[in-house]
Amino acid sequence: xxVTYAQGFSAAGVVAGVSSVAGKKxxxxxxxxxPLDACAGVFTSNRFCAAPVQWSRSVVADGHITAVVLxxxxxxxxxxxxxxxQSKASAEEVAKELGIQSQQVAVCSTGLIGELLPLDxxxxxxxxxxxxxxxxxxxxxxxxxxxxxxxxxPKTVQLDGKGYRVGGMVKGSGMIAPQLATMICVITxxxxxxxxxxxxxxxSAVDMSFNRIDVDGCMSTNDTVLLLAxxxxxxxxxPDEFNALxxxxxxxxxxxxxxxxxxxxxxxxxVVKGAEHExxxxxxxxxVAASNLLKCAIYGNDPNWGRVVSSLGVVPEDIAQYRPEDVxxxxxxxxxxxxxxxxxxxxxxNMSAREVHIDIxxxxxxxxxxxxxxxxxxxxxxxxxxYES
Amino acid sequence: xxVTYAQGFSAAGVVAGVSSVAGKKxxxxxxxxxPLDACAGVFTSNRFCAAPVQWSRSVVADGHITAVVLxxxxxxxxxxxxxxxQSKASAEEVAKELGIQSQQVAVCSTGLIGELLPLDxxxxxxxxxxxxxxxxxxxxxxxxxxxxxxxxxPKTVQLDGKGYRVGGMVKGSGMIAPQLATMICVITxxxxxxxxxxxxxxxSAVDMSFNRIDVDGCMSTNDTVLLLAxxxxxxxxxPDEFNALxxxxxxxxxxxxxxxxxxxxxxxxxVVKGAEHExxxxxxxxxVAASNLLKCAIYGNDPNWGRVVSSLGVVPEDIAQYRPEDVxxxxxxxxxxxxxxxxxxxxxxNMSAREVHIDIxxxxxxxxxxxxxxxxxxxxxxxxxxYES
Numbered sequence: 001x002x003v004t005y006a007q008g009f010s011a012a013g014v015v016a017g018v019s020s021v022a023g024k025k026x027x028x029x030x031x032x033x034x035p036l037d038a039c040a041g042v043f044t045s046n047r048f049c050a051a052p053v054q055w056s057r058s059v060v061a062d063g064h065i066t067a068v069v070l071x072x073x074x075x076x077x078x079x080x081x082x083x084x085x086q087s088k089a090s091a092e093e094v095a096k097e098l099g100i101q102s103q104q105v106a107v108c109s110t111g112l113i114g115e116l117l118p119l120d121x122x123x124x125x126x127x128x129x130x131x132x133x134x135x136x137x138x139x140x141x142x143x144x145x146x147x148x149x150x151x152x153x154p155k156t157v158q159l160d161g162k163g164y165r166v167g168g169m170v171k172g173s174g175m176i177a178p179q180l181a182t183m184i185c186v187i188t189x190x191x192x193x194x195x196x197x198x199x200x201x202x203x204s205a206v207d208m209s210f211n212r213i214d215v216d217g218c219m220s221t222n223d224t225v226l227l228l229a230x231x232x233x234x235x236x237x238x239p240d241e242f243n244a245l246x247x248x249x250x251x252x253x254x255x256x257x258x259x260x261x262x263x264x265x266x267x268x269x270x271v272v273k274g275a276e277h278e279x280x281x282x283x284x285x286x287x288v289a290a291s292n293l294l295k296c297a298i299y300g301n302d303p304n305w306g307r308v309v310s311s312l313g314v315v316p317e318d319i320a321q322y323r324p325e326d327v328x329x330x331x332x333x334x335x336x337x338x339x340x341x342x343x344x345x346x347x348x349x350n351m352s353a354r355e356v357h358i359d360i361x362x363x364x365x366x367x368x369x370x371x372x373x374x375x376x377x378x379x380x381x382x383x384x385x386x387y388e389s
Numbered sequence: 390x391x392v393t394y395a396q397g398f399s400a401a402g403v404v405a406g407v408s409s410v411a412g413k414k415x416x417x418x419x420x421x422x423x424p425l426d427a428c429a430g431v432f433t434s435n436r437f438c439a440a441p442v443q444w445s446r447s448v449v450a451d452g453h454i455t456a457v458v459l460x461x462x463x464x465x466x467x468x469x470x471x472x473x474x475q476s477k478a479s480a481e482e483v484a485k486e487l488g489i490q491s492q493q494v495a496v497c498s499t500g501l502i503g504e505l506l507p508l509d510x511x512x513x514x515x516x517x518x519x520x521x522x523x524x525x526x527x528x529x530x531x532x533x534x535x536x537x538x539x540x541x542x543p544k545t546v547q548l549d550g551k552g553y554r555v556g557g558m559v560k561g562s563g564m565i566a567p568q569l570a571t572m573i574c575v576i577t578x579x580x581x582x583x584x585x586x587x588x589x590x591x592x593s594a595v596d597m598s599f600n601r602i603d604v605d606g607c608m609s610t611n612d613t614v615l616l617l618a619x620x621x622x623x624x625x626x627x628p629d630e631f632n633a634l635x636x637x638x639x640x641x642x643x644x645x646x647x648x649x650x651x652x653x654x655x656x657x658x659x660v661v662k663g664a665e666h667e668x669x670x671x672x673x674x675x676x677v678a679a680s681n682l683l684k685c686a687i688y689g690n691d692p693n694w695g696r697v698v699s700s701l702g703v704v705p706e707d708i709a710q711y712r713p714e715d716v717x718x719x720x721x722x723x724x725x726x727x728x729x730x731x732x733x734x735x736x737x738x739n740m741s742a743r744e745v746h747i748d749i750x751x752x753x754x755x756x757x758x759x760x761x762x763x764x765x766x767x768x769x770x771x772x773x774x775x776y777e778s
């Protein structure tokens with residue numbers, strides 16, 4: 001269902017010839033048919049942010065957009081003013097077709113960095129996608145397929161509030177790091193919500209979802225999360241319920257990114273508890289999640305807690321207080337490290353499930369947080385050594 | 390020649406049965422036969438530092454040690470007070486044999502984290518190594534072999550000053566990150582140098598060598614660099630020449646670690662120039678060196694400059710000033726990114742050599758620095774997924 005689960009949205013995904021994979025759907029549109037056109041956005045903090053990010057950040061700033069045009073196969077990143085003109089031209093083409101202003105059109109691109117778009121194909125693909133757009137289930141699925149790159153499956157969400165709906169799609173599989181870990185995500189709702197309330201809901205949701213996952217520690221130039229409200233349900237939601245629903249949508253999509261992390265064979269949930277404050281717990285969890293050595297060990301079904309604590313040990317004391325001799329590490333329910341020393345025998349740990357749970361207790365406070373990552377596999381290396389070819 | 394190149398040092402490497410690899414040399418001693426016993430040390434900043442690091446940091450603090458006992462096969466890290474007692478017992482055994490105090494004996498261990506030493510074997514191995522120790526070439530080589538773990542070859546250095554010598558050995562192949570990237574290194578000299586001068590020379594040398602390499606971003610619990618002076622040459626060196634020689638020894642050993650990085654097929658030299666100050670250049674170079682995506686691309690012989698700039702883009706502005714639209718990236722002499730945009734065609738880059746040179750110009754100042762890393766390969770994953778088995 002994806003972005004068309006909420007009323008008041010149409011979408012399409014088409015083959016435009018932008019991707020180098022023949023016959024792959026590579027362009028999508030999502031159109032907010034109204035009555036509202038409220039929106040919110042969160043973008044990459046990478047200083048080499050791509051042309052479409054520069055464009056979209058600017059047009060989303062006033063809290064109103066009507067359409068999003070998206071392509072895979074080319075990121076239009078590090079392409080200078082010419083790249084920016086291409087993103088602008090894409091928005092203008094969509095605006096012309098819809099009879100709106102180009103400032104009402106956001107643009108998202110994903111794929112290779114450092115190459116300009118094949119603009120003719122993008123413009124004709126955008127027109128074709130707009131012509132084909134519908135509000136049915138299949139159109140939403142088509143759009144979610146069109147934004148895939150190394151993703152092995154489309155990633156969507158659909159949730160129900162009291163009298164309104166939230167739908168969404170995301171692409172992302174590699175170049176996934178906190179702040180912001182996604183690549184491209186569009187969430188739609190037919191609730192009646194102001195742009196300000198949307199932005200607040202989105203900021204909070206992103207912080208607890210896309211900012212808590214890490215496939216490979218590499219931050220993209222193109223990360224974009226958009227939240228669009230059509231108001232088509234006519235329902236003004238309870239703010240707390242709405243915020244929770246948006247958070248749930250982002251959390252489910254983030255979890256699906258981890259489940260589809262490039263080449264991954266294990267999804268690794270890292271919980272750090274007993275921290276003085278949440279930032280300390282987060283710094284510890286992220287340091288563990290970033291360890292190539294740990295991620296290789298998990299791939300080898302080895303509950304190597306030495307690589308957990310050696311990663312914890314890199315976090316400076318002024319960031320996270322703890323005493324090494326107090327720290328426990330539990331892997332899939334087995335306390336392999338007890339007070340900084342060997343605990344139960346690591347051979348007791350069952351590593352056969354896809355999910356691996358690493359629970360770390362710092363024993364110095366009450367704060368807790370969760371971060372997800374993937375294991376580091378032969379296939380990750382294969383995918384990323386050969387992505388160009 | 391290794392540590393026995395300098396006069397006044399004896400060494401040995403023996404099979405003690407500590408390593409799980411049958412017949413592998415796994416224990417070494419290095420003895421300073423005098424007349425001086427000056428020393429300096431630099432140790433890991435990991436908060437989970439191993440028992441031998443705790444012991445050695447303490448005994449090196451006064452600037453005098455006579456012997457170093459080293460083992461591979463077990464890191465004696467995260468082993469609590471029992472582990473510390475084991476390191477102390479090892480030092481005491483060596484001291485008893487040599488008729489000195491245990492505070493004159495440093496201890497180094499490398500291998501699996503989270504397991505206690507097989508102490509009987511370590512103590513008998515230490516005695517055997519002391520019995521066998523000699524000052525000849527082969528004994529130095531034996532010692533450098535005994536400290537290897539995933540290293541594929543012993544790594545040694547020998548340099549000549551005016552009337553004195555510097556020799557050294559290092560082990561390290563994975564779990565190599567800046568601050569401090571080595572694992573275990575012993576450097577010897579027969580020059581007449583005070584402990585204070587040794588420490589100053591070592592600090593400066595380490596900062597420009599072991600702190601500038603990164604195999605996998607993972608900091609060890611056991612990193613130790615020791616510099617011992619016997620004074621046997623009777624020569625008081627020119628301080629500048631001596632400092633330069635120690636720096637050269639560390640640089641050569643660090644370069645050899647990169648050349649033997651786990652599973653690596655390319656050594657990657659990253660130069661960042663045109664920075665405002667050296668710390669800014671270093672932050673940029675380290676961020677690029679830590680990119681799994683770039684390291685996979687280099688393994689695939691792909692001069693993927695998009696992954697260079699996306700890593701640069703993660704460095705905060707308050708750490709390194711630059712304008713993305715000014716940045717150039719040259720790979721093996723080809724300017725693939727020119728002012729933040731595509732430059733020469735990437736197909737012009739010849740990636741056939743083992744060394745790959747990535748030169749980044751920020752065009753905002755005059756500072757420059759160099760960092761080395763390895764590519765990320767199938768073999769790295771293989772080695773680290775199966776290290777336990």
